[in-house]
Amino acid sequence: xxxxxxxxxxxxxxxxxxxxxxxxxxxxxxxxxxxxxxxxxxxxxxxxxxxxxxxxxxxxxxxxxxxxxxxxxxxxxxxxxxxxxxxxxxxxxxxxxxxxxxxxxxxxxxxxxxxxxxxxxxxxxxxxxxxxxxxxxxxxxxxxxxxxxxxxxxxxxxxxxxxxxxxxxxxxxxxxx
Numbered sequence: 001x002x003x004x005x006x007x008x009x010x011x012x013x014x015x016x017x018x019x020x021x022x023x024x025x026x027x028x029x030x031x032x033x034x035x036x037x038x039x040x041x042x043x044x045x046x047x048x049x050x051x052x053x054x055x056x057x058x059x060x061x062x063x064x065x066x067x068x069x070x071x072x073x074x075x076x077x078x079x080x081x082x083x084x085x086x087x088x089x090x091x092x093x094x095x096x097x098x099x100x101x102x103x104x105x106x107x108x109x110x111x112x113x114x115x116x117x118x119x120x121x122x123x124x125x126x127x128x129x130x131x132x133x134x135x136x137x138x139x140x141x142x143x144x145x146x147x148x149x150x151x152x153x154x155x156x157x158x159x160x161x162x163x164x165x166x167x168x169x170x171x172x173x174x175x176x177x
Contacts, residue, residue, distance in 0.1 A: 002062045004069065006103045015096045015112075016069040017080045022093065022171055023049065023119040024084035030163035045126030049119055062104070062111035063118075086167070090174040097175060113175045120171050124164040 004012050027042035053060065053067035083092075093116060100109050160168075 026120040029167040030161040063115040
């Protein structure tokens with residue numbers, strides 16, 4: 001398991017909040033006005049992602065450690081929601097990755113980036129803003145496959161809106177810098 005005690009309280013808060021905030025930002029990228037059904041499904045997907053990653057232990061130790069901290073900081077989620085604008089998430093993701101570069105192994109760093117990416121990806125796939133004729137990408141269907149091989153973004157799931165895809169592209173770029 002990764003040692004998060006290497007970081008100051010403010011650094012740790014930043015590192016731990018980013019996967020959650022990335023999920024919230026992607027969720028807000030495209031809203032179905034009037035119903036808010038997408039927000040509910042996407043929040044459920046984010047919470048399920050947090051729980052599933054937290055339970056992975058030795059399989060994906062960085063993700064497990066980070067997401068356990070996200071769970072333990074649920075009291076901060078409303079505050080983190082307010083910090084989940086595009087500019088804030090992208091800038092803070094770059095800061096968090098830079099902090100981790102100095103203190104994580106390359107494998108741990110890649111796992112951390114993947115954790116952030118997957119949080120956004122699973123949220124984007126949670127609600128069908130676009131047509132999904134086979135309903136294969138819907139929240140209820142993909143949660144069961146969460147760790148059996150998530151669909152690749154390259155497969156271009158039809159239920160992800162163009163705005164969500166654009167948000168994921170920006171997130172990926174921020175994580176690479």
